[in-house]
Structures are given as structure tokens and as C-alpha cells.
Amino acid sequence: MTSPTLLIRDLHLAFGGYSGRVEVLHGISIHIRQGERVALVGESGSGKSVTARIVLGLLQMTRTARIGGLIAFEGQDIAKLTPRQHHRLRGTKMSMIFQDPTSSLNPVYRISEQFREVLRRGVPDIERTEADARAADLLADCSIGDPERVLTSYPFQLSGGLNQRVMIAMALANEPSLLIADEPGTALDVTVQAQTLKLMRELVARHDTAVLFISHNLGVVREFADRVYVIYKGRIVEHGRTADLFDDPRHPYTRALMDAIPRITGGGIPEIADASDTYLAPIIVHEGCAEPEVAP
Amino acid sequence: MSPVVRLVMKRLGVSLIVLVGVSMLIFTIARVIPGDPARIALGPNATAEQVAALRERLHLDEALPVQYGHFIADLAQGDLGVSLYTNRPVTRDIAQFLPATLELIFFAGTMMILIGLPLGVLSARYRDTWVDGTIRVVSLLGVSAPSFVWAVILMLLFAFFLPIFPIAGRLADSFTVPAVTGFLLVDTLLAGNVRAFGNAAWHIVLPAFALALSGIGQAARLTRANMIDTYNKPFIEMARSYGFPERRIANRYAFRPSMIPSLTIIGLDFAAMLGNAFLVEAVFAWPGLSRYGVAVILRKDLNAIVGTVLVISAMFLIVNIIVDLLIAFINPRIRLSQRTS
Amino acid sequence: MKRTVAILTSNPLSALGVVLVAAVVLSAIFADFIVPFPEHRGSVVDFTNFNRAPSWQNLFGTDLVGRDLFSRVIFAYRISLVLGVVVLVIAVPIGVTVGLVAGYLGGWTETVLMRITDVFLSIPPLVLAMSMMGLLEPTLTNGMLAVTAMWWPWYTRLVYNITRSEKEEGYVLAAELIGASKPHLIFREILPNCVPAILTKMTLDLGFVILIASSLSFLGLGVQPPTPDLGSMVADGAKYLPDSWWLTVFPGLAILVAVFGFNLLGDALREILGVDQ
Numbered sequence: 001m002t003s004p005t006l007l008i009r010d011l012h013l014a015f016g017g018y019s020g021r022v023e024v025l026h027g028i029s030i031h032i033r034q035g036e037r038v039a040l041v042g043e044s045g046s047g048k049s050v051t052a053r054i055v056l057g058l059l060q061m062t063r064t065a066r067i068g069g070l071i072a073f074e075g076q077d078i079a080k081l082t083p084r085q086h087h088r089l090r091g092t093k094m095s096m097i098f099q100d101p102t103s104s105l106n107p108v109y110r111i112s113e114q115f116r117e118v119l120r121r122g123v124p125d126i127e128r129t130e131a132d133a134r135a136a137d138l139l140a141d142c143s144i145g146d147p148e149r150v151l152t153s154y155p156f157q158l159s160g161g162l163n164q165r166v167m168i169a170m171a172l173a174n175e176p177s178l179l180i181a182d183e184p185g186t187a188l189d190v191t192v193q194a195q196t197l198k199l200m201r202e203l204v205a206r207h208d209t210a211v212l213f214i215s216h217n218l219g220v221v222r223e224f225a226d227r228v229y230v231i232y233k234g235r236i237v238e239h240g241r242t243a244d245l246f247d248d249p250r251h252p253y254t255r256a257l258m259d260a261i262p263r264i265t266g267g268g269i270p271e272i273a274d275a276s277d278t279y280l281a282p283i284i285v286h287e288g289c290a291e292p293e294v295a296p
Numbered sequence: 297m298s299p300v301v302r303l304v305m306k307r308l309g310v311s312l313i314v315l316v317g318v319s320m321l322i323f324t325i326a327r328v329i330p331g332d333p334a335r336i337a338l339g340p341n342a343t344a345e346q347v348a349a350l351r352e353r354l355h356l357d358e359a360l361p362v363q364y365g366h367f368i369a370d371l372a373q374g375d376l377g378v379s380l381y382t383n384r385p386v387t388r389d390i391a392q393f394l395p396a397t398l399e400l401i402f403f404a405g406t407m408m409i410l411i412g413l414p415l416g417v418l419s420a421r422y423r424d425t426w427v428d429g430t431i432r433v434v435s436l437l438g439v440s441a442p443s444f445v446w447a448v449i450l451m452l453l454f455a456f457f458l459p460i461f462p463i464a465g466r467l468a469d470s471f472t473v474p475a476v477t478g479f480l481l482v483d484t485l486l487a488g489n490v491r492a493f494g495n496a497a498w499h500i501v502l503p504a505f506a507l508a509l510s511g512i513g514q515a516a517r518l519t520r521a522n523m524i525d526t527y528n529k530p531f532i533e534m535a536r537s538y539g540f541p542e543r544r545i546a547n548r549y550a551f552r553p554s555m556i557p558s559l560t561i562i563g564l565d566f567a568a569m570l571g572n573a574f575l576v577e578a579v580f581a582w583p584g585l586s587r588y589g590v591a592v593i594l595r596k597d598l599n600a601i602v603g604t605v606l607v608i609s610a611m612f613l614i615v616n617i618i619v620d621l622l623i624a625f626i627n628p629r630i631r632l633s634q635r636t637s
Numbered sequence: 638m639k640r641t642v643a644i645l646t647s648n649p650l651s652a653l654g655v656v657l658v659a660a661v662v663l664s665a666i667f668a669d670f671i672v673p674f675p676e677h678r679g680s681v682v683d684f685t686n687f688n689r690a691p692s693w694q695n696l697f698g699t700d701l702v703g704r705d706l707f708s709r710v711i712f713a714y715r716i717s718l719v720l721g722v723v724v725l726v727i728a729v730p731i732g733v734t735v736g737l738v739a740g741y742l743g744g745w746t747e748t749v750l751m752r753i754t755d756v757f758l759s760i761p762p763l764v765l766a767m768s769m770m771g772l773l774e775p776t777l778t779n780g781m782l783a784v785t786a787m788w789w790p791w792y793t794r795l796v797y798n799i800t801r802s803e804k805e806e807g808y809v810l811a812a813e814l815i816g817a818s819k820p821h822l823i824f825r826e827i828l829p830n831c832v833p834a835i836l837t838k839m840t841l842d843l844g845f846v847i848l849i850a851s852s853l854s855f856l857g858l859g860v861q862p863p864t865p866d867l868g869s870m871v872a873d874g875a876k877y878l879p880d881s882w883w884l885t886v887f888p889g890l891a892i893l894v895a896v897f898g899f900n901l902l903g904d905a906l907r908e909i910l911g912v913d914q
Contacts, residue, residue: 056537058533058536058537061536087539088539089539090536090537090538090539091537091538091539091540092539095537095538096534096537096538098530098533098534099530100530103529103530103531104530104531104533104534105531105534106531106535106549106553107531107553107628107629108552108553108556108626108627108628109549109552110628117535117538117540117544118538121538121539121540154628154629154632156628156629157632170538310755313752314752314755314756314759315759317752317753317755317756318756318759318760321756321757321760322760322768325768325769325772326768326772432650433650436897436900436901436904437893437897439896439900440844440848440893440896440897440900441848441889441892441893441896441897442848442849442851442852442855442868442892444852444855444868444871444872444889445871445889445890445892445893448871448875448878448885448886448889449886449889451878452878452879452882452885452886456878456879457879564758567759567761568761568762568763569761570761570764571761571762571763571764571767572763572852574763574764574767574856575763575852575855575856578855578856578872579875589764589767590767590771590856590857590858592771593767593768593770593771593772593858594771594857594858596771596772601768601771601772604764604768605760605764605765605768608760608761608764609759609760609761612759612760612761613759616759
């Protein structure tokens, strides 16, 4: 059996500063196989987004971050990569989609210029005209009707939905094997968000891309993911196939999250009573979802 | 009409209003202060008739608004009156002294941009390292002394102790260059005299650097602050997560947006140079507006004071319009929609 | 308070700022007790000791009439600081009030007030003060007047910008809804939110007022002799470069030290109060 696209084992993260040490992740384990869509669900501050940033190698640039545990990308331990080698993976083998598409695009450059930069990560000496043609094709794949107009526009001239499609096109431009989506489209209208998620789902299925989908919104996760990890205060508390987990949520925190769904209108999670012992119960793993063995 | 043209027209209009305001302000200050300008101009030995005649000629006995009316009517014909100090038209005096000052400011402004901005970018990119620390201290020192102190220190170090640069003046006496534009660096080239050009350039380095130092510090500090602001924006994280090279992120992706708020202030620093040039010129015996300005101020030479201040303010407003154009150039929101933020 | 101490001690530059400002202010206050020759602040002549290079007796050397330069520099600090404080005490309330009123009321009031401010701002600061100084008699009082005239618009601009954004905030709208009076809204609701920015700017400006005032007197348009003044000391000494270098270098460095100190302190304050640049 080939190694999973992404394998995280016992990942720890702490921030050390003058004022002491803050533990953020207490040893989480996640795996994603090729073409699999896996969601990491939890409220804000639970450690979802930092996980994504560690995988990309962005948090390693922060000097106060103390990171422990194993992250293997396509069977390769990224801690053993030089920063340069890790850098080479970003934007090529792994890419990311952000929460607010409009503010994630540079306001003073045209879409075409930003797209060219993305494509240059895959083909460093790509010609300008070639890059623009390729970008137009990719935008067309994302059901954008007039790619030429979009390419010559600045982000502020486009709607949030269009910008989100641009982001998706950029993220998939270099055929990455792993796509990390951090609360994609949360800043958008619910209907627009639903459309773009559907589009994203089709595209990753077509390209057989593995996805780490980070969200606080269980409703969205149910539509999108094959498998779900529930994260709470830096610990994975429950893990299972989407259907199993939704049919039979076993961890009290998961149940609390589920109960909250109907009330989520603006996307927020209602206050959950502060950590009682039951919330800190050990991880519950649903049938057939054990973490793979790691070769020593 | 393109948005940019409209922007310029609008700015020109506002500038004109401000300029009228400046003329009123300085005109009022000049007229309400105690002391009889006519008496001062003619000296203590003049007869009462002579003073009265001069007062008549300068309209000093009429009501302030009437005086201002005369002034504006003359100004419309490009006439700023006669200097009581040099007995020549103020416009001619200014035309003679302004180019030397402008040359100095232009040089200093170029240094401010070419040194200050890269220092700020480096400082932000290597935030909290020794690079950043050094640049911050140096730029704060630059801001912390008036330009005449820098002028004196630089002169002492690089003209006296290490005689690298000339001590004073614009050009060695051995060169004669026909004055065409008044800008020596242009005139020497027009005359085809490369050695004179080199000599003039050599003369301008120290005074320009002394004048630029506080601007360099200011520009570096400002660029650093705005770059760090920009570094916290989502689009920079996006650029990083796509593995854009760090240097490219600093020099393009973070730099350009961060210049939008910086430029206005840099324009103001340019304006400060118009004033500080007086200090540097005094130290380096630079034959610019300074000596003239100080002389006419000490002699209460009304026409010359009003004229000098007006010209300097006009320069400042021109710089501001250029800055606005630059902002429009790098900020597509303004360029494309004419919505001034 | 704890945070304040933490920031001041963890950052050596902030600590240096506190030390420099304290040194300048204390030496100015207690000048009579710490300088070796307090009488040298006036027009004393001691030709047996004129133009001496720095020594243990005269740390900064002596000037052309034999006065101890160190004593004169410390007394010059006193005058500079008084000038700086007076200028700010007058300029800040004026500037802040204009800014608040223009920003809050809007409409014609705003247009007129801000255009007037623009007029002042479009004359380079030094040039405006110079022309005023030249037209008035060069005395300390007039010097303060001239610098004040160029200083208030900067506070107007600062406060105007803050007011414009604050007046859309919920707490102001809420106070409006319950029928608070305009003066109450302006001075009780909005003004407190401008205070951190104003305080930071005032600290920085104390240094810059000293800088501008010394520039004026350097050009002969400020405080007149025999009153000790850093700017005129540099100007007088510049004629005797490079041989009597101490005549210019020490007063020049004295300006640098004071302004640098206030700048460091201002930066530290900015961090402590969380003010944007």
C-alpha cells in the first residue's frame, strides 16, 4: 500500500515567549490518502488553522513556535527537508485556499500578474503569453464565462464569488497532490459558498487531489468530506467516516457541535460550556478508521 | 476624460484655492506687524517725504483688502513687486536663486527615496533581527538632528578631517559655465563640459546628503511600519503559502501596497526639505534662496518675503500633485474609479 | 502598568529613551546646581580662558569669550524645554479642538476649517515660522508664537482623521440616540479616544519643537544672545571650523541627544498605548 499523501502523527505545537509557554496542539494524528477529502472540524482557536500552516511550513518561520511530532508528505518526513526543499513543495505539490478570497488576492496587481506568479512556481520559465493562455483555460475550468476580462481585472473589480473561483483555479493550477482549504468562502454569501464548494468538489474529484478541509461548519463538512476529524482544544476527539460520524456522534463535544448546527446562521458556534472532564475524554475512533502504521 | 486627468484637474483646483489662502495669510502677517516697511527700506536718513512717497508707491496707506487687491492684480501679470533690498523685481531675484535650491532639493529627494525606501524594506523583511535594529537606530538618529547639525558634522568629517569633498560652494572657481537653466548640472552638460559637471556633482554630494538625512530616516521608518502592516495582510500569507520567493514578496507584493499610505508623508518630507534647505545652504555657502530669504526677512522686505513664501508653497503644492499622481498610479482603485480614499 | 514596565525594560532602546529624557529634563531643572559655571549663562567675559579645547575643567571646551560651553548647553536645554512645553500647551488644545469640531460637525464647518488647516500645512513649517519670526521682533516669546502658529495644524489633522472614523462607531451613535449634547459627544465620547495618539505625538513633538526652535535661532531668527541657545551656538561656532570644532559639535550633539531621547520615548509610548504610526 502506498503511503498516504499526508500523514500527521502526534503533532505538538507550543508557542514560547517571555510570558511562558502556551500549548496549542497536544499531539494530533491525521492521515489523508490520495484523492481523499478529509475535514478537520472545530471551533476557532481549536488548532485547525495552525495545523494547516505547519503542513505548509509557514509556522516554522515563526521563531517562537515549538513544533514536535511527525509530518510526512507522500511518505517523506518534512522535518528532514531543508527549508529550500520544503519551499519547493509549496505552490506546486501542495497549495491552499483561504477564507476571504478578496483580501487574499493582492489589491494592486491584476489577476493575470498574480496568476503568472503562481504558474511560474510550476514552470519557472513560462512565457507570458503561454501563462496567460493557461490561466484563461484554468479559469474557464472553474466555470468563469469570460476569463479574459477576469484576467485583466483587479480583485476589487470582481465579486467575492468570482475571486473565490480565481483562488480555486490558482490552487489547482500546478496540479498539487494536496489542497488545504482553510474555511473556504466563509466570508461569502451562503449560496455563493455552496456553489463554489460544489465546483471545488468536482475539480478535486477530477484531478484526484487530496484535500484537507478545515471548517467550523458541520453542515458544509457533511456535503464535502469523506472522513471527518473533530478537533477540540488541540486534541482530536473523534474520527470517522462522514456518514458514520453524523449518524452516531459519540463524543460529547461532537454531539454539542451537532446540536449547534440548526442554530448556525451566521456561521458561528454558540458558547459551549467550558471544558468539563467529559470533553477531554480520549479520542473516539469509528470503525475502519484507524491511523495507518508508520514505518519506523 | 480619464479618471487620472480628472484627478489632476481637481487637485489643481484645490491647490489654487490653497495658494490664494497662503497668499492671504502671509500677506496679512506681513502687513499687520509693527514697524514701517518703507522706513526700514529707506534707512534712518531718509526724509519724511521720501518715506511717504514710498508708502504711496507700495499702497501702504490703503485698507488691507485694497492692498491685497493690488497685489493679486499684479500677481496675475506675473509681477510680485520690487524687492526693497535688491531694488530688483522679486521674480527676477527668485529666478536667480531658486535653481540652486531646487537642484539641491532634487538631489536630496532622490537620495531620500533611493536610500530610505530600501532601508525600510530591509528593516521590515528582517524584522527583529540585528539588521532591523541597526536600521531603526540609524534612521531615528537621522530624524533626530536638524539638518544644519548634520551639515556641520558631515563637513567636519568629510571635508576637513578627511578632505574628500569640497568645503563650500557649487563649483570650483576655475570653471566658467554659461548660465542657461541655472541648474549647474544641466548647464555644464549643455556646455559640453564634462569636468565641470563632475566638479558640480562633487560639490552637491555633501550638502544634499546633509539635507536628505532626516528624510531618509523618516522614509525608512515609515516604509518599515507600513510594510509590517502589509505583511499581516492575508494576501501576503497567500503569497507565502504558494511559495513565492521571500525577496519578491518583500520587493513587490508587500512593498507596492505599503507605498500607498507612505507616499503622502514622503511628499510632506519633501516639503520640509524646502525649508531645511535654508539651513544646509547657510552651512555650505550654497548660493540658493537661503541667503536671499534670510536677508529679506531680516530687512522686513515685504514684497520679497511674500514672493518667496508664495513660490515655495507653490513648489510644495506641485510636489503634492505629483505625489497624488504616483498614488493613483500604484493604487488601481483610484486610477480606475476616481474614488479618493 | 506592569506591561509598561515590561516594555520599557525588555527593549533597551526604550530604556535608553527614558534615561536620555530624564537626563535632559533633570539637568535642565537643576542646572544651577550641576553646572560648574552657572554665571556663564549670561554675558560673562573671561578672556584668560577663551576658546579652550575640551578638558576636565571645561568638558565641552570654552567659547570665544571664555565661557564654559557645558554650562551654556545645559542652560540652553532649560530654555528649549520651556519653549517646547509652552508651544505644545498652546498649540495642542487649539489644534485638537479644531480637529474635533471639523471632524464631528462635517459640512461647511469642516470644509472651511480644513482648508484653513491646509493653508498652514502647505507652507513648509520652517518657512512659515521663519517669515513670522522675521516680521516680528526676535524674542523668546515671539519665537514661541511663530512655532505655535506652525504646530497646531498637525494636531488638527491627526484628531480630524481619528474623529471621522470614531464618529461612525457604535458607542458614539448610541450616545447620539439617547440625545447627548454635541459638546458632550465631542469632548466626552470622542476626545478620550484621541488621547493616546495625542500623547504619543506630544512626546515626539517635544523633541521636534526643540529641533525647529534651534533651526530658527541657527538662522539668527530666534532667541538672541546672550541667552544660551543651541542653534545660535552652532551658528556662531561654524565660522571657526575646523579648528574650534567643539564650538559646533557639542551644541549640535546636545540637540541630537535630546531629540533622540524624546523620539525613543515617543516610540515606546506608541507601543505601550497601542497607537498606529
